Amino acid sequence: MEAYINILPRLLPGAVITVQVLLASAALAFVVAFVAGLGRVSKYSIVRKITAVYVELFRGTSLLVQLFWIYFALPAFGIQFSPFLAGVVALGLNYGAYASEVVRGAILAVPSGQTEASIALNMSNWQRMRLIILPQAFRIMLPGFGNISIELLKGTSLVSLITLTDLTYKGLIIQNTNLSYTMPVFVMLLVVYFIIALPLIILAKKLEKNASRGVAKA
Numbered sequence: 001m002e003a004y005i006n007i008l009p010r011l012l013p014g015a016v017i018t019v020q021v022l023l024a025s026a027a028l029a030f031v032v033a034f035v036a037g038l039g040r041v042s043k044y045s046i047v048r049k050i051t052a053v054y055v056e057l058f059r060g061t062s063l064l065v066q067l068f069w070i071y072f073a074l075p076a077f078g079i080q081f082s083p084f085l086a087g088v089v090a091l092g093l094n095y096g097a098y099a100s101e102v103v104r105g106a107i108l109a110v111p112s113g114q115t116e117a118s119i120a121l122n123m124s125n126w127q128r129m130r131l132i133i134l135p136q137a138f139r140i141m142l143p144g145f146g147n148i149s150i151e152l153l154k155g156t157s158l159v160s161l162i163t164l165t166d167l168t169y170k171g172l173i174i175q176n177t178n179l180s181y182t183m184p185v186f187v188m189l190l191v192v193y194f195i196i197a198l199p200l201i202i203l204a205k206k207l208e209k210n211a212s213r214g215v216a217k218a
Contacts, residue, residue, distance in 0.1 A: 003184040007174055008192075014170030015192050021087050021156045021166060022196070026149055028092025029099055033145075036096065037103025043125070051100070058097035064158055066090050071162040087159035087166075095152045102144035106137035139210075146204030153197050167192060 039051030160169035
């Protein structure tokens with residue numbers, strides 16, 4: 001028990017970094033998701049093709065490879081990121097690609113009659129999307145966004161590989177300096193990650209419940 005008490009305070013600074021990376025990368029991911037998701041349903045072929053290439057590239061390659069490319073390879077082209085910014089950009093672009101499919105699917109799930117009615121009311125494309133389609137699609141997106149947020153938290157552990165002193169990095173440092181702490185360190189990492197994830201898990205379940213209730217009523 002003494003080992004666990006000693007380890008926890010040393011992990012907390014890393015937990016703060018993990019939460020910061022989570023919040024920043026989640027904000028980027030959801031902005032990217034809306035831009036790419038709307039691009040996938042654009043009436044312009046070139047926009048659909050560009051966003052499709054981005055989505056398939058980031059979904060079809062390893063997050064770890066993307067992280068290494070952004071942090072280690074881009075400086076060769078004159079683009080330098082700090083470990084924190086590299087982690088946020090890699091996570092945001094990767095999970096933004098997955099979340100864009102949530103956005104696209106939600107938009108396509110809105111009944112076509114809604115679009116036809118808005119056309120009959122002589123609404124522009126932007127008005128239809130802003131006033132009719134997105135408000136209905138957003139409810140459908142929420143459970144997916146909740147689940148992606150939880151997955152994003154798990155993905156933050158990879159930033160330790162680019163020297164960012166997150167929760168995993170702090171745990172590995174403690175474990176490497178005292179091998180007898182191996183078990184306590186990884187037990188505490190599980191506990192702290194779960195504590196961070198718990199609000200996201202509760203929120204995701206609540207959103208899924210609310211969305212299912214809405215569908216049932218419909």
